[in-house]
Amino acid sequence: MRARSALFDVYGGHLRERGGAATIAALVRLLEPLDFAAPAVRTAVSRTVRQGWLEPVRLAEGPGYAMTPRAERRLDEAAARIYRTRPSTWDGRWHVVVPDVPPVREARDRLTSSLQLLGYGALGPVAWIAPRPSPELADVLAAEEVAATSFHGEHEGDPRELAAKAWDLEALGQDYALFVAEWEPLVSAVDGTAPATAFAASQRFLHAWRKFLFRDPGLPRELLPAGWPGLAAAEFFDRHTARLAPAARRFVDDSLGTD
Template sequence: MKPQSMLFTIYGDYVRHYGNEIWIGSLTRLMGEFGLSEPAVRAAISRMLRQGWLESRKIGNRSYYSVSERGKKRLEEAAARIYKVESDLWDGKWCIASYNIPEERRALRDQLRKELGWMGFGMLTTSTWISPNNLADRIKELTEAHEITEYVEIFSADHLGWSDPKQLVQKCWNIEEINAKYREFIDAYRAEYEALGEKLSLREEVADSHCFVEKTKLVHQYRKFLFIDPDLPLELLPELWLGKEADELFQNYYQMLNPGAVRFFETVYEGAPH
């Protein structure tokens, strides 16, 4: 697990619910539970400061770190998708983003592609990306933030031919690969979930630190689906779709680990003095 990615998970699942700010000593202690050294944690924090995800302030000789506005937005979007409720019925519309960014701004073009993929868009052609979800406002924000509105067009459209909607999905996303990843997730966590359930039913002691580590790893692994699962409406999914089974396993295991994980976090967490 990369330190920077782990920091995102800890901020997203814990720190943002506790005033969004944490003392670096608490952070290094929490990250130490995963075998990460203090220099590795500090290096990851420095990278996130440079990239604009974190902000810092000093009180006396102590440093405190909080998530920037940009980081908060990303964490809120991620949380809305990870802990989502049932999707609405699909209205049959496709959100389309088409761009023509000049070669000298190639880095921005690559960044836009990454962001589109993260939002759940699929690539129909090299510079035309589609989603069955209404993401027009998100695209507007993104293109305004990167100052590339002159190179991007956004549409909400009906698809008139020639593929049927499920064929269109197959062209833009590798559904089999996503399903295989869900199968891996289920295989990796089903036994752990059942073993913990048995321990708890027998009233065996489970260390809070164990719950913290396992819950954080669980969220960390499940968060990866944000980058590959486009969150398609039910109507567009194949009959054999493992996303729902994986989601149920995630939610149940999460709820089982959460009380101990939170207790452990609270024993280590120190925010800034008021």
């Protein structure tokens, strides 16, 4: 885990519901159990500010940093997929994105990575599909200076076959099963009696789970293979996250100086 990723996880998982801002001293305290020293935290904050995700603010406790509207959109979208809080809106149609002019290779690679994070899968080199439109699509296209046509369309064929073409569901399912096997002994060993330890374990657990956002678009169940391992993995993640949440919240409140 890098300091910048840890910072995103802390803002999205804890600070978003507490006003979305914290002092640098509080951020240093929050990331200390994850083995990040103060200089690494300050560097990560500076980079995140330059990239437009955080902005300086004046708090009652002193100078701090708050999420920008762009960061709020990104973190809210990520949270909806991490915790699967968004109801299914699948109506048999795909959201299709086709650049007006194919981007050059380097820009295409960056665009592909960003679109994957938003839940889009590639159909060839210049077309992407998703089971639902992303509210961040316009931001991603603008960042790469790519003009694109987007629309909803229904596939003339088995939608499960199209999903299997856009995403490697077999490999993804295997990795979900591996995630459970690897994390079961690690997360089960944390009982929540030490708030800092519980917080660190829950953040590392979240970081490992969040990597699936780059690969799993959150397909509706009718498009998933039978016996989909992602469902068991999601239940495993939810159960241990909820178990560690009270202790983790106590640590966050103590770090922020709140009751």
